[in-house]
Amino acid sequence: MAKTKFTMIGMTSSGKSCYITAMYMKMAVGMDAFTLTTDEDTRKKLERDIRTLREPIGVSRFPSATQNNEESIRKYEFQLNKDRKEIITFEMMDYAGGALVDYGAVYDEVKQSIEESTALYIFIDGKSLCSDDPEERRENVYYDCAMTITPLLQEFANSHEGALPPVVFVITKSDLCKHFVSDSELTALVKELFSPAFSDNTISYMCAISLGDDISEDEYKGRFRPINVHLPFFLGCYHEYVAQYQILKADVEDSNWQLEKEKRQALNAAEKENKKFFIFKNDEFINARREAAKTAKKFIDENNNLVDATKKMATIFGKRLEQESDSFKCFKNGVEQGEFRAFEL
Ligand SMILES: Nc1nc2c(ncn2[C@@H]2O[C@H](COP(=O)(O)OP(=O)(O)O)[C@@H](O)[C@H]2O)c(=O)[nH]1
Ligand SMILES: [Mg+2]
CATH class of the missing domain: 1.10.287 (Helix Hairpins)
Structure with a gap:
């Protein structure tokens, strides 16, 4: 089956590398008879990372930050299988978030990957939302993320007659930010700061994920128990098949x-x-x-x-x-849908 690409767009420390690891963890063993496989080296690396994430050892449990240089791009090729048959191969690229602000070779690769993607994942760092001051929450998302990413979206739309692929806003570290921001504030904020993804003829989603509800407890000695990490992936697969x-x-x-x-x-x-x-x-x-x-x-x-x-x-x-459908939000032409409804095919 055709090879497809899903591109993660996110700044440094927004949670991209952890996401790939947790998503693989959830899908490798199988969900609804789907299993995810990859090459042996990648599997070894991911399994090592998952084991370390499970250790209650504090912040050193997380994969180390991706260095920003040309060798830092890591292309993950995954095969999704169902009923023991390979049904789709897709590539996900991990890179240092710093690449998005230095406009070097990695930046060009990310842009190329966006071009070829069935779905875009915009990573919003949940930490940006961890402030008691609503104005500061907005500013953090603005400067930490939107300022760099929204122009990328707009540029893409401009060179594609206004069209954008489906965009999934992945709000990471929901275990931390859910104590600071309400659903409705978050929706309004994302719609305001990433407006191209909510204009006419767009489909977008918002999904909050976490590595575990109490992962950060006791200086990050809490349990690794990922929440919602399969959803952005399933949304991408759904759109690929549609x-x-x-x-x-x-x-x-x-x-x-x-x-x-x-x-x-x-x-x-x-x-x-x-x-x-x-x-x-x-x-x-x-x-x-x-x-x-x-x-x-x-x-x-x-x-x-x-x-x-x-x-x-x-x-x-x-x-x-x-x-x-209760675990994510769906927008058509910028209008929030009460629930996700699959297309009539
Ligand atoms: N509390 C909490 N922290 C997280 C979560 N996911 C990632 N982190 C923290 O965010 C840091 C950066 O994550 P990483 O995936 O390396 O970000 P990347 O630079 O976008 O690849 C990690 O080292 C963790 O400290 C989460 O779900 N909850
Ligand atoms: Mg990383």
Whole structure:
């Protein structure tokens, strides 16, 4: 199946590396019969990081900060499998958040990755929201994140006739910030500071995640128990399948139309030949035409199966997200939806 990209956009320390680790942890063993696999070296690294995250040893449990240099880009290639079959391969790039402000080579790579992405994840550092003063909360998100990221969104939209891929706002460290900010304040803040993602013809989401509700307790000796980390990923997969379905359906309609025509012509030719008086009849020709019709039919069936399989995947992800709709917010054209509803396909 096609390779796709999900891009995380986030400043230093916003929680990107921890997110990849926790998401892998949750998905590796399986969820709804989905499992996530990766190459052996990456798996070893992630497993090591997960073990360390589980240790109640204070802040040294977290993966060390990603250095900002050209070698610092780490491309994770994951395969999502269902029922023991690989269904989708996707790439997620981790990099030092500092790259977004120095406009160097890594910055160019991030921009390129954004170009090729099915979904964008904007990481908002929950720590920015940990202040008793609402004005300060707003300023923190503004300077720590929006000031750099919103222009990137706008630039992307400008070069794509106003279009943006679905954007998922990932609010990290919800264990910390939930004590400071309400749902409604957060929604208003994100809508104000990232307005391109809430304009006409956009779909966006907001999801608060955490490595554990009490992970920071007793100087970060609390339990590692990730919350909601699969949701941004499932949203990306859902949109990937919806997009694939829409493209495939259009392609298949064209191609099947042509194949149906070929099939009809082949059968007609065979039929016509078959009506001839037997001494003039060319059996080889008839068989060849009937074979051609069979082949066309086989291609039509294969096309239809592919469309059905893609639709089935979109439906599975859509249903799962509908069930968990309480745990994230969905916006269409900037308007908050009461709940997530999968598209009618
Ligand atoms: N309380 C809390 N702290 C977190 C959480 N996730 C990350 N952190 C902290 O944020 C720091 C930066 O996270 P990291 O994933 O390295 O950020 P990155 O620079 O965007 O990759 C970590 O070292 C942790 O101290 C979380 O869910 N809860
Ligand atoms: Mg990092």
